[in-house]
Amino acid sequence: MITQPHTPNIHSKGSTTTLVFLLFFTLATSLFSQETETFRICTFNIQNFGKTKLNDSLRVHELAAIIRKYSIVAVQEISDVTNTVPVVFTDIINSEGEKTYAVIYSERTGRQSDDKTSQEQYAFFYDTAMFALVGKPLLYNDSLHDYFAREPYTARFKSKKGDFTFVLITIHTTPEKAVPEIGSLDEVVKWAKKKYTKETDFIILGDFNASCSYANPRELDRLAIRGANYFWVIPDDAKTNLSAKSDCAYDRFVLTMSAKSYYAGHWGVDRCYDSKTISDHWPVWAEFRKKITP
Numbered sequence: 001m002i003t004q005p006h007t008p009n010i011h012s013k014g015s016t017t018t019l020v021f022l023l024f025f026t027l028a029t030s031l032f033s034q035e036t037e038t039f040r041i042c043t044f045n046i047q048n049f050g051k052t053k054l055n056d057s058l059r060v061h062e063l064a065a066i067i068r069k070y071s072i073v074a075v076q077e078i079s080d081v082t083n084t085v086p087v088v089f090t091d092i093i094n095s096e097g098e099k100t101y102a103v104i105y106s107e108r109t110g111r112q113s114d115d116k117t118s119q120e121q122y123a124f125f126y127d128t129a130m131f132a133l134v135g136k137p138l139l140y141n142d143s144l145h146d147y148f149a150r151e152p153y154t155a156r157f158k159s160k161k162g163d164f165t166f167v168l169i170t171i172h173t174t175p176e177k178a179v180p181e182i183g184s185l186d187e188v189v190k191w192a193k194k195k196y197t198k199e200t201d202f203i204i205l206g207d208f209n210a211s212c213s214y215a216n217p218r219e220l221d222r223l224a225i226r227g228a229n230y231f232w233v234i235p236d237d238a239k240t241n242l243s244a245k246s247d248c249a250y251d252r253f254v255l256t257m258s259a260k261s262y263y264a265g266h267w268g269v270d271r272c273y274d275s276k277t278i279s280d281h282w283p284v285w286a287e288f289r290k291k292i293t294p
Contacts, residue, residue: 122153147184178209201259
């Protein structure tokens with residue numbers, strides 16, 4: 001690194017070559033750093049996440065440590081009828097560690113005929129140093145068709161470094177109706193494109209129940225959501241659930257083809273515990289690049 005002002009000798013071929021090399025190296029290093037800057041989004045079904053887990057110090061602090069591993073976490077199966085779990089849990093997340101997270105969460109969702117105790121909330125926890133919420137989060141309006149037992153929840157985010165914006169769509173399907181509900185996600189994307197008119201990148205994530213006895217690859221392959229307009233990140237033979245006797249890929253990421261260009265090619269199942277007292281699902285993540293500002 002040059003620490004003092006320096007004027008190259010224009011008559012010196014060696015000096016000129018060295019200067020050109022230094023300039024090229026600096027530019028290349030800068031571009032490489034921008035291009036390889038990545039972040040991880042996680043989907044996490046925290047089984048029956050209510051006040052019992054929230055008030056269990058050991059379990060809730062383990063859950064908070066998991067959230068802090070990721071830049072954004074979509075959580076399914078929040079089951080607290082008082083709607084206080086997301087906010088209190090965020091305070092616990094922020095009480096440990098250097099990063100500050102914010103939360104947005106849906107209203108309780110589930111068919112009106114369902115017992116209220118079986119209804120759930122969705123939530124997105126996100127690192128506020130890295131991302132900002134853009135606009136108002138929306139719960140899918142399913143009143144016309146009643147595709148889902150629990151309507152998907154959507155929100156748009158923007159990276160604070162670069163200009164990568166995207167919409168997250170999270171879902172927890174009904175196991176026995178997993179195939180038709182997964183199939184209806186194509187309609188949700190069409191709806192979301194009308195609601196988020198300035199967005200082209202959509203990421204669907206959550207507990208799809210898209211495997212084993214609930215859905216097999218042949219059934220999924222008949223759906224539009226498995227067609228040429230979408231990219232499925234998590235393979236069908238992944239194991240994302242502790243309870244399943246075989247390799248069941250219940251938890252998934254599905255990208256529109258525009259969003260695929262920001263996928264960094266890495267995904268994982270975070271098998272950070274072996275006790276179902278935390279959850280019967282493991283956190284599942286995918287890694288993305290930030291869009292580079294020209």
